[in-house]
Each structure stands twice: as structure tokens, then as C-alpha cells.
Amino acid sequence: MKRLIVTRLLWMLPTFLVITAITFAVAHFAPGDPLQLAEEGASIAAIEAARKDLELDRPVAVRYVTWLGRLARFDLGKSVVDRTPVSSKIGDALPRTVLVSGLALLVATITSIVLGVFLAARRSSWLAKACGAALALASGVPSFWVAVLALLFLATPRGFELFPFQGLGTPAHLVLPVLCLAWATVAMLTRYVREGVSTALEQDFVRAARARGLNERRVLLHHALPNALVPVVTVLGLHLPHVFAGSVVIERVFGIQGMGLLAFEAIGTRDYPVVMGVATVMAAVTLVSMLLTDLVAASVDPRIRQPGTDP
Amino acid sequence: MTRVGAVVIAFWVVLALGAELVASDLPIAVRVDGETFILPSWSRPGRLFDQTQATLAPRAEWMVGTLVPFGPLQTLATTGTTRTGAPPFSPDDRHWLGTDDLGRDVLARLVHGARLTLLIALGVVLLSTLLGVLLGALAGWKGGVFDLLLSRVLEIASTFPTVFFLIVVVAALRGPSVLAVVIVLGLTRWPEAARLVRSEVLRLKNLDYVLAARALGASEARILLRHLIPNALGPVFVSSTFAVGSAVLLESALSFLGLGATPPAASWGELLQQAHRNLITPGAWWLAVWPGLAIASLVLATQAVGKGLERRFDGRS
Numbered sequence: 184m185k186r187l188i189v190t191r192l193l194w195m196l197p198t199f200l201v202i203t204a205i206t207f208a209v210a211h212f213a214p215g216d217p218l219q220l221a222e223e224g225a226s227i228a229a230i231e232a233a234r235k236d237l238e239l240d241r242p243v244a245v246r247y248v249t250w251l252g253r254l255a256r257f258d259l260g261k262s263v264v265d266r267t268p269v270s271s272k273i274g275d276a277l278p279r280t281v282l283v284s285g286l287a288l289l290v291a292t293i294t295s296i297v298l299g300v301f302l303a304a305r306r307s308s309w310l311a312k313a314c315g316a317a318l319a320l321a322s323g324v325p326s327f328w329v330a331v332l333a334l335l336f337l338a339t340p341r342g343f344e345l346f347p348f349q350g351l352g353t354p355a356h357l358v359l360p361v362l363c364l365a366w367a368t369v370a371m372l373t374r375y376v377r378e379g380v381s382t383a384l385e386q387d388f389v390r391a392a393r394a395r396g397l398n399e400r401r402v403l404l405h406h407a408l409p410n411a412l413v414p415v416v417t418v419l420g421l422h423l424p425h426v427f428a429g430s431v432v433i434e435r436v437f438g439i440q441g442m443g444l445l446a447f448e449a450i451g452t453r454d455y456p457v458v459m460g461v462a463t464v465m466a467a468v469t470l471v472s473m474l475l476t477d478l479v480a481a482s483v484d485p486r487i488r489q490p491g492t493d494p
Numbered sequence: 495m496t497r498v499g500a501v502v503i504a505f506w507v508v509l510a511l512g513a514e515l516v517a518s519d520l521p522i523a524v525r526v527d528g529e530t531f532i533l534p535s536w537s538r539p540g541r542l543f544d545q546t547q548a549t550l551a552p553r554a555e556w557m558v559g560t561l562v563p564f565g566p567l568q569t570l571a572t573t574g575t576t577r578t579g580a581p582p583f584s585p586d587d588r589h590w591l592g593t594d595d596l597g598r599d600v601l602a603r604l605v606h607g608a609r610l611t612l613l614i615a616l617g618v619v620l621l622s623t624l625l626g627v628l629l630g631a632l633a634g635w636k637g638g639v640f641d642l643l644l645s646r647v648l649e650i651a652s653t654f655p656t657v658f659f660l661i662v663v664v665a666a667l668r669g670p671s672v673l674a675v676v677i678v679l680g681l682t683r684w685p686e687a688a689r690l691v692r693s694e695v696l697r698l699k700n701l702d703y704v705l706a707a708r709a710l711g712a713s714e715a716r717i718l719l720r721h722l723i724p725n726a727l728g729p730v731f732v733s734s735t736f737a738v739g740s741a742v743l744l745e746s747a748l749s750f751l752g753l754g755a756t757p758p759a760a761s762w763g764e765l766l767q768q769a770h771r772n773l774i775t776p777g778a779w780w781l782a783v784w785p786g787l788a789i790a791s792l793v794l795a796t797q798a799v800g801k802g803l804e805r806r807f808d809g810r811s
Binding site: 194197198201202205206209210212319320322323324325327328331332334335336339340341342348421424427428429431432435436442446447449450453455458459461462465466469470473 | 646649650652653654655656657658659661662663664665666668739743746747750751752766769770773774777779782783785786789790793794797
């Protein structure tokens with residue numbers, strides 16, 4: 184287990200470096216100068232001074248290395264527009280994104296497991312068949328469309344004004360964004376749970392458990408489900424980048440001031456340090472959460488814990 | 495289901511290709527002032543500048559109009575609406591699916607939007623499949639360091655925060671660009687194809703027919719391109735069918751965010767963005783419903799066809 188964590192951590196570093204280096208290069212090979220927009224009409228001397236202040240007068244590679252050095256001290260530079268530290272802007276936005284995505288993941292995981300077990304256990308019932316068809320349909324429906332429709336019918340005067348329209352504040356604000364973000368994950372994950380549980384139900388250890396006279400409920404929850412969960416955790420880990428990407432759209436629809444909206448506002452003002460900071464932090468968050476799912480997968484599956492044995 | 499899916503896909507492809515024949519400000523063919531114009535919406539002759547089907551109809555000797563007599567960019571000023579008040583207008587017998595806040599016909603934009611949406615999705619899938627097949631085949635064939643390197647690059651590509659990266663690209667390019675979307679998505683979505691081809695090539699390269707080809711003196715490139723890759727394509731074919739669906743979803747999400755198609759060009763995601771902008775005051779449900787249905791129908795159709803292909807390939811091997 185310890186070896187697994189160490190190798191994983193060691194692999195994360197080059198991955199992180201490659202991702203940030205590519206992003207940094209793209210942001211800085213861009214034509215023009217971010218200051219031109221911010222300081223229109225300023226004197227050349229003032230622009231030069233500001234360029235120096237933001238270190239735009241040095242080569243990209245040098246800037247990338249200094250940027251990395253600062254990053255190690257959690258310093259992401261200053262915003263070009265209002266000169267506030269990027270880290271404080273991200274400090275405001277990140278908790279909102281993490282809150283919405285985290286809750287969505289939690290809701291999606293619980294729903295998928297409950298639904299998946301139900302669908303596998305009652306494979307032949309009409310309700311399970313209807314649910315299966317509905318899930319297949321749901322996987323083709325974009326979550327942001329669901330979000331727009333939900334806003335239209337549940338939060339505007341046109342439909343029922345059950346939920347607040349925009350922003351974040353009360354728990355009621357969270358309901359629609361979390362459900363809409365969970366949508367895509369549920370549609371995907373439930374099928375894996377169902378597949379896993381149905382496969383497990385056909386295997387010998389389940390037959391053995393039944394032969395020992397265990398009741399169906401215990402067979403399902405204590406024997407079939409744990410075996411189905413390992414691939415589910417792996418799939419969930421691979422799906423995490425999509426959840427964070429989805430949160431950008433959901434933030435836009437519901438006007439939540441998270442990382443997505445922060446990056447968007449920064450595009451308009453060509454505020455590279457902010458865009459860069461958001462991309463970096465989201466890359467880090469993605470990597471760390473994938474590491475966490477790897478560790479969860481390892482802790483539930485002894486075969487992953489001991490590398491060398493055939494998984 | 496597979497057949498239904500294929501029909502739906504064919505429907506959208508035909509509509510995307512012949513968008514001008516279905517919805518256009520100019521007719522399919524018209525004879526006016528002793529001159530005949532065929533498909534003026536493609537050639538845009540100067541003589542018909544400022545003309546629409548509505549203004550041509552009374553003057554023309556004969557005219558073959560389009561089903562929807564509006565172009566995707568035609569605004570309130572030229573659609574000749576009889577409605578009072580400010581757009582967006584709800585569906586009526588002129589605008590079957592309603593209009594947006596500039597008075598543009600939603601059906602016309604939906605039909606023309608199919609073109610951009612499909613173009614981006616197919617571009618992404620072609621680029622990523624090509625890249626994945628080549629790199630995957632090389633890794634499987636060469637093995638060793640190359641294989642190790644590829645598996646690392648695969649890992650990085652599949653953790654790459656595409657959307658946030660695209661935000662950086664759009665900021666750097668000073669605005670959204672369709673080409674940027676195709677390139678960025680194409681360069682980040684190839685791992686699946688690469689994995690599939692790699693494992694197929696690993697399985698195939700020890701078979702006798704490869705040995706036979708080698709014995710006949712075929713070069714390595716020839717074995718790879720003529721013998722291994724064509725035989726390894728089956729699973730990739732299935733996965734790229736599914737990939738078209740997810741590329742449509744992704745494209746529409748990106749255009750919805752304003753990172754893809756640039757207004758006034760129509761794409762399905764851009765149409766949904768219109769819907770979002772018009773949610774608060776007028777509550778224009780028609781703006782939100784139709785483009786979403788279009789996206790869902792195309793994505794579900796690709797999934798149905800993908801499943802059908804999967805069964806066929808499973809049965810064969």
C-alpha cells in the first residue's frame with residue numbers, strides 16, 4: 184500500500200509538470216500583450232514599468248520556472264486587471280466548485296449504487312426495465328440542457344418558482360446545480376453497478392452463499408455488491424475530470440461564482456495569471472482526486488494493494 | 495434500435511449537407527426579370543442582394559422555394575413578421591419552432607446548426623482516431639521504450655483538464671475558434687483509440703500471417719499499415735461511433751459556454767446559450783427545448799448504432 188502511494192505520487196509530478204508547461208506555453212505564446220487591454224492610453228514608460236512588474240519582459244521558459252518556484256509557495260501571481268493575488272481569488276472560488284462537485288459526486292454515487300443494485304436484483308421486473316431504458320435515454324441528454332430546462336420550469340415565473348434562480352447561499356440554491364451535475368454521472372455509473380452486480384450474482388461464491396442458506400438481501404449487499412464496487416471506483420476516478428468540466432457549465436447556467444466563472448471573466452480581460460491559476464489548480468485537484476479514488480480502489484481490493492500478483 | 499439510430503444520423507447528415515435546400519433566405523431556384531438563378535443561396539449573386547423569398551415571390555416568373563423560407567442569420571428586419579411586440583416569438587404558422595431574441599427563425603438556425611455541430615464532432619473524432627490508431631499501432635508493434643512512453647503520455651492525456659485548457663486557448667486566441675476546438679479535443683481524446691489498437695496489434699503481431707508477410711520480405715511499414723492496422727480497426731470503429739456522440743455533447747457544451755462556435759454562426763450549443771440568455775424575462779421555452787432535443791436525438795442515435803456495431807463485432811470474433 185505504501186509503495187503504491189509513493190509510486191502514484193511520483194507519477195503525479197511529471198504529469199502535473201507537463202500539463203502546466205503546455206498550458207503556460209499556450210497562454211504566453213499568444214499574440215499581443217495582456218497589458219494592452221488593461222492599460223489603454225497609458226504611456227510607454229508606464230506600460231514598460233507594468234510589464235517589468237508582472238515580469239512579462241523575460242523569456243517564457245524563465246518565467247515558467249519562476250512561476251513553478253512561486254507555485255511551490257502557493258503564490259500564483261497577481262491579477263493583471265486589479266492586481267489582487269490570484270490565490271485569494273481562487274480561495275474564494277474553489278470552495279464553491281468543490282462544494283457543488285463534491286455534493287454532486289456524493290449524490291451520484293449513492294443514487295447509482297442503490298439504483299444499480301435494484302436494477303440487477305430485479306432484472307426481469309417491468310420497473311427495472313423501464314428504469315434501464317430511462318437511464319439509456321438519460322445518457323444521451325446533455326446535463327446543461329437539463330439545467331436550462333430545470334431553471335425554466337422550476338425557477339422562473341413561467342413555471343413553478345420552487346428554487347432560487349441564480350447564485351449560491353441557501354441550501355435551496357444547491358439543489359438544482361447538484362442534481363444537474365450528478366445527472367451525467369448517474370447515467371453512466373448506474374450501468375457499471377448494474378453490470379457488476381449482475382455478473383457477481385452469477386458467480387460461484389454467490390451460489391455458495393445462497394447454498395449456505397443466506398437470505399437474498401445479505402447475498403446481494405454483503406457478497407455481490409462489494410465485488411461489483413471495485414471497477415465502479417475505478418470508473419468513478421476516470422470520470423472525475425468530466426465532473427469538474429461539467430461544473431464549469433453548471434456554474435455558468437446557475438451563476439455560481441466558482442472556478443469556471445472566474446476563468447470566464449478572466450478570458451474577457453485577458454487576465455492570464457488568473458486563467459493560468461484556475462487551470463493549474465483544477466489540474467491539481469483532478470490529479471489529487473484521481474489519486475484518492477486509486478487509493479480507495481486499493482483499499483477495497485487486496486489485489487491492487489500487492490503489486491506483482493495478477494489483478 | 496440500430497436501424498432507427500442509423501436513420502436519425504442519416505437524417506441529420508442529409509439536413510446538414512443540404513441545409514440551404516431546407517432553410518434559406520433565398521429560394522432553391524428562381525426566374526426573375528428574365529434571368530434564372532439555380533441555388534442562389536450558394537453562389538450569392540449580386541443581383542439578388544437584399545432579396546428574400548418573400549420579396550422575390552411576387553416578382554418571379556416561377557420560383558422553387560425552400561421548406562423554411564428563412565436563413566439562419568435573417569433577423570426581424572427582413573423576415574417580414576406580422577407579430578407585434580419584441581421577439582423572441584413563440585412558435586406560430588410562420589416560424590414553426592419560434593424565433594430567438596433577434597427574430598431569427600429557430601428552425602432555420604437548428605438546420606444550419608446541424609452542419610457546424612456535425613462538422614466539429616466529425617473533425618474531432620477523425621483527428622483523435624487517426625492519432626490514436628497510429629500511436630497505438632506503433633506502441634503495440636515496437637513495444638519497449640516506445641510503449642512505455644506511450645502509456646505515460648496516455649495517462650497525461652486522459653487526466654488533461656480539457657475544458658480549462660480550452661479556456662486558456664480561447665483567452666490566448668482572443669476569442670473562440672472552431673478550429674481550436676477541433677484541435678484541442680482531437681489532441682486530448684485519442685487515448686481510447688490508442689489503447690484499443692495497441693492491444694489488438696499486440697494480439698495480432700504474433701499471428702502466422704504477419705510472419706508470412708515478413709517472410710515474403712514485406713517492410714515493417716507495409717506490415718504495419720497493410721496487415722496490422724486494417725485488422726485492428728474493428729473495436730476502434732465501434733468506439734469512434736460512440737465518440738461521435740460524446741463529441742456532439744462536448745461541442746454543444748463548449749459552444750454553450752461560448753468557447754466553440756462564434757455567433758452569429760449557429761450551432762446547437764450556441765442555440766441553447768440563446769435560450770439561457772432569454773430565460774429570465776420572456777421565459778422562451780421553445781428556445782431551450784428544440785436544440786436540446788436535436789442534441790439528444792443525435793447522441794442517442796450514435797449510441798444505438800455503436801451498440802449495434804459492438805454486437806456485430808463481438809459475434810464475429
